[in-house]
Structures are given as structure tokens and as C-alpha cells.
Amino acid sequence: MNEIGLIGLAVMGQNLALNIARKGYSVSVFNRTSEKTKEFLEERVKNEKIEGYHDIKSFVESLKKPRKIILMVKAGKPVDDVIQELLPYLEKGDLIIDGGNSYFKDTSRRIKELKEKGILYLGMGVSGGEAGALHGPSLMPGGSIEAYEMVKDVLLKIAAQTESGPCCTYVGNDSAGHFVKMVHNGIEYAIMQAISEVYDIMRKILKFSPEEIGDVFERWNNGELNSFLMEISFKIMRYKDEETGKHLVDLILDEAEQKGTGKWTSQTALDLGIPTPSLSLAVEARSLSFFKEDRVKLSGKVKKTYPDVKLDKEKVIKDLENALLFSVFTSFSQGLWLIHEASKTFEYNIDLPEVLRIWKGGCIIRAKILDFLREILNENKENVNLLDSDKSISFLMDKLDSIRYVTNLAKEFYIPTLVLSSSLDYFLSMVEGNLPANLIQAQRDFFGAHTYRRIDKEGIFHTEWEPID
Numbered sequence: 473m474n475e476i477g478l479i480g481l482a483v484m485g486q487n488l489a490l491n492i493a494r495k496g497y498s499v500s501v502f503n504r505t506s507e508k509t510k511e512f513l514e515e516r517v518k519n520e521k522i523e524g525y526h527d528i529k530s531f532v533e534s535l536k537k538p539r540k541i542i543l544m545v546k547a548g549k550p551v552d553d554v555i556q557e558l559l560p561y562l563e564k565g566d567l568i569i570d571g572g573n574s575y576f577k578d579t580s581r582r583i584k585e586l587k588e589k590g591i592l593y594l595g596m597g598v599s600g601g602e603a604g605a606l607h608g609p610s611l612m613p614g615g616s617i618e619a620y621e622m623v624k625d626v627l628l629k630i631a632a633q634t635e636s637g638p639c640c641t642y643v644g645n646d647s648a649g650h651f652v653k654m655v656h657n658g659i660e661y662a663i664m665q666a667i668s669e670v671y672d673i674m675r676k677i678l679k680f681s682p683e684e685i686g687d688v689f690e691r692w693n694n695g696e697l698n699s700f701l702m703e704i705s706f707k708i709m710r711y712k713d714e715e716t717g718k719h720l721v722d723l724i725l726d727e728a729e730q731k732g733t734g735k736w737t738s739q740t741a742l743d744l745g746i747p748t749p750s751l752s753l754a755v756e757a758r759s760l761s762f763f764k765e766d767r768v769k770l771s772g773k774v775k776k777t778y779p780d781v782k783l784d785k786e787k788v789i790k791d792l793e794n795a796l797l798f799s800v801f802t803s804f805s806q807g808l809w810l811i812h813e814a815s816k817t818f819e820y821n822i823d824l825p826e827v828l829r830i831w832k833g834g835c836i837i838r839a840k841i842l843d844f845l846r847e848i849l850n851e852n853k854e855n856v857n858l859l860d861s862d863k864s865i866s867f868l869m870d871k872l873d874s875i876r877y878v879t880n881l882a883k884e885f886y887i888p889t890l891v892l893s894s895s896l897d898y899f900l901s902m903v904e905g906n907l908p909a910n911l912i913q914a915q916r917d918f919f920g921a922h923t924y925r926r927i928d929k930e931g932i933f934h935t936e937w938e939p940i941d
């Protein structure tokens with residue numbers, strides 16, 4: 473009898489199964505396409521106690537009761553399909569853990585449906601890609617605490633380990649785990665886009681080669697910007713295509729794909745009324761990139777006259793580093809604010825500093841700055857977007873001139889900077905006591921009698937701006 477079951481042997485499932493087995497647990501695995509199970513056992517399993525099964529019934533029967541089954545299958549309908557296949561063989565008290573990038577509302581529904589059948593369910597965000605899954609991911613489990621207790625020991629052991637503890641915690645009730653993973657991905661999109669914008673400025677304005685950009689990224693990675701995304705970016709810059717000998721990054725088509733988590737983050741932020749412009753514009757940037765044919769056609773129609781300026785390259789690089797730090801900080805600020813609001817609305821009961829702690833290792837958005845963000849939040853847990861602190865303001869004000877300069881420079885060279893600019897605008901909006909929303913209210917009242925409030929007296933007002941007859 474094996475201790476853990478795992479279904480779905482693609483990139484994540486294979487590596488997670490190996491990770492679990494290497495921590496001393498016996499694992500049963502199953503994959504819809506049997507051939508993959510065979511290949512996995514033959515090619516990757518060495519001394520680990522992993523057994524493959526080719527039908528669901530014998531897979532379930534191979535597990536100790538109460539059964540603990542991790543799903544690492546494609547998000548969406550496949551998760552429901554697998555649950556339906558499992559149900560005839562499960563018993564009350566068994567536990568299913570969905571480790572995929574499931575939409576949090578699907579997870580809430582599944583928790584409810586399975587609870588009625590006596591089956592426990594955890595929605596667990598997993599971050600770290602294939603290397604993380606193998607060597608220690610960041611795990612974000614949510615659902616009932618009773619379900620978490622059943623697998624807590626395993627999860628704490630397989631998660632990435634840092635000086636602040638294992639990168640796994642009980643995130644909260646219901647779909648809290650998948651909600652936090654969704655926002656993690658929203659932040660991931662924003663940071664990836666901000667790095668790409670900085671790269672664009674270096675290659676198009678400073679005329680740096682990928683090799684030179686790699687050197688700058690590596691230098692940054694040794695400082696405040698130290699992070700997984702910075703590290704992979706400098707490695708990408710140096711990577712040569714075996715076939716052509718050219719830098720591979722220059723040969724990759726500039727159409728960024730997306731599987732949905734970033735879009736869901738923005739949609740949810742709009743639903744909850746929390747401003748996340750940098751996260752949303754990162755999604756927009758990916759969508760814009762997809763119109764390659766139109767972009768190429770239109771680029772031939774626009775005459776671009778570039779300014780004749782002599783730039784101090786070292787200064788520009790420093791400004792770019794500051795701009796990126798500014799954008800990373802504000803992206804986390806927006807994401808945390810959204811998690812806080814969701815925690816209130818959906819009664820998740822999420823501990824934000826704990827979320828920052830479990831993002832410190834294993835995951836795609838792990839970064840040195842997380843310690844600083846956690847310090848700010850620990851000083852005042854009500855400061856959910858991190859902005860209401862002298863430390864934050866001084867950190868951002870230090871970099872304000874840089875991000876202003878960089879975004880202006882980019883515009884002079886016709887370079888879009890959706891995330892960098894929106895990070896700046898987010899901050900400027902948040903520190904502006906007098907926005908032009910008064911005019912919007914007046915316009916709404918003018919055309920739709922929507923009413924407005926005044927600054928000089930209490931109440932709700934409507935004005936007949938002009939006669940309508």
C-alpha cells in the first residue's frame with residue numbers, strides 16, 4: 473500500500489512524484505495516456521518507491537486509507553473529469569489535492585460538491601516550474617484545516633526550505649490556496665513584462681547585445697533585484713542556439729502566450745474593485761504582442777524620428793534598475809491588496825506576511841525584496857498595499873526620478889512600457905489627493921443623472937446641467 477497517489481505525469485506531476493518519493497514516501501502514479509506512465513517509470517524512476525498504474529481502480533486500491541491523491545492535470549474540465557473517474561472508488565474521508573492552476577471559483581465548487589460526498593479537497597497552488605517541483609516548490613494549500621492536517625507533514629517536507637522555514641503554509645479556507653496562486657501569477661506576469669520592457673530599452677536605445685544585457689542583468693541579480701526571474705533572464709540572454717550559433721532570444725517569435733491565470737487576476741480585481749493596473753497591463757501587453765501581423769504592417773506606416781541625444785549609458789542602466797525595483801514593489805503592492813480584499817470578501821482568513829514568507833523559496837516570483845516587503849507588512853498588518861509606511865515611501869521616492877526618466881525616454885524612442893508606466897501611474901494616483909474624478913462624476917450626472925457628492929457639504933446631489941427639452 474502506498475502513502476500518496478499522484479495523477480498527471482506531465483512536467484509538474486513527474487517531478488513532484490519524484491520529489492515526494494525522495495523524501496521517503498511511497499507513491500502510486502497514474503496518467504490518462506498509459507504510455508507516459510511507462511516512459512516515466514523506465515526513464516526517470518531509479519531507486520524511488522514509485523509504482524505506476526494503468527487503470528484508476530487499481531491505482532486507488534494501491535493507496536493506504538484514508539487515501540491522499542494529488543492531481544497535477546491540465547486546469548479546467550480535465551480536473552472535473554478525473555474527479556468523476558475517481559469517485560466510484562473513493563470512500564468517505566479520502567482526500568483529493570488539486571495542485572494545478574485551477575480557477576478559484578472551480579475549486580470552491582469542487583470543495584462543496586465533494587464535501588457532500590464526504591470527500592475532502594484541497595486547492596493547492598504550486599509554484600516553481602519543473603525544477604521547483606523536483607527540488608522544492610512553493611506550496612499554497614487552501615481548504616479545510618482538517619484536510620491540510622492530513623498531508624501537512626508531506627507538504628512541509630517536499631516544499632522549498634528557506635531560513636524562514638518551509639515554503640508551505642495553510643493559506644486559508646475554501647479556495648484561498650488557488651486564489652493566492654492566481655494572484656502570484658498576476659504578479660509574475662507584471663514582473664516578467666517589466667523585465668522585458670527594460671530589456672527592450674537596453675537593446676533599442678542603448679543598442680546593447682544580448683550578451684551585454686545579460687551582464688547587466690547578472691549584476692542586478694547580485695543586488696537588490698536578486699530574484700529567480702532576474703536569474704533566468706540573464707541566463708536566457710547568454711543562451712546560444714545550437715543550430716545557428718545566434719542568441720536564441722533573438723530567434724524567438726515575439727508573441728507571448730497565456731493560459732489564463734493573469735487574466736483571471738485582472739478580472740477578479742475588477743470585480744472586487746481593487747486597482748491592479750500593472751498586473752492588468754501585463755496581460756494587455758501579452759494580448760498586444762499576439763497581433764504580430766498587424767504590428768508589422770502598421771510599423772511600416774509610422775515614420776519614427778528618433779531624438780539625437782548622447783546618453784550616459786551607466787546612468788541609464790542605474791535608472792533602469794531603479795525603475796524595475798519600483799515596478800516590482802508596486803506589482804507586489806497591487807497583488808497583496810487584491811489578496812487582502814478577497815480574504816475579506818470570501819472569508820479566506822489569509823495571513824499576508826505568511827504568504828510573502830512562502831513565496832521566498834521555490835517559486836517563480838521568489839525575490840530578495842520579499843524580506844523588505846514582509847518587514848513593512850509586519851510593522852503594520854493593516855498596510856495591505858504596503859504604501860502606508862515611511863519605509864515604502866522613501867524606497868519609492870528614491871526611485872521616482874528614475875522611473876519617470878526611463879518611461880519618458882522610452883516614449884521618445886516610441887517604445888511601449890505598459891507595466892513600467894502603469895506602476896508609476898499607480899503610485900502617482902495613490903499619492904494624489906485630488907484626482908480628476910470630479911469631472912467624471914459631473915459628466916455622469918450630466919448625461920445620466922447619476923448624482924454626485926460635494927466637498928463642501930454632505931448629501932447626494934443632481935444638477936440640471938442644461939434643459940433637455
Ligand SMILES: NC(=O)C1=CN([C@@H]2O[C@H](COP(=O)(O)OP(=O)(O)OC[C@H]3O[C@@H](n4cnc5c(N)ncnc54)[C@H](OP(=O)(O)O)[C@@H]3O)[C@@H](O)[C@H]2O)C=CC1
Pocket residue numbers: 479480481482483484485503504505508544545546547549550551553554571572573574598599600601602
Ligand atoms: N508547467 C508549469 O510550469 C506549471 C504548471 N502548473 C499547473 O500544474 C498543472 C499541470 O501542469 P503541467 O505539468 O505543465 O501539465 P499540463 O497542464 O500540460 O497538463 C498535462 C497533464 O494533464 C493530463 N490531462 C489533460 N487532460 C486530461 C483529461 N481530460 N483527463 C485526464 N488527464 C488529463 C495530461 O494527460 P495525458 O498525458 O493523457 O495528455 C497530462 O498528464 C496545470 O494545472 C498547470 O497549470 C503549475 C505551476 C507551474
Ligand SMILES: O=C(CO)[C@H](O)[C@H](O)COP(=O)(O)O
Pocket residue numbers: 573598599600601657660729730731732733734836
Ligand atoms: O503557474 C505557472 C508558473 O507560476 C505556470 O508556468 C503557468 O503556466 C504560467 O502562466 P502562463 O502559461 O499563462 O504564462
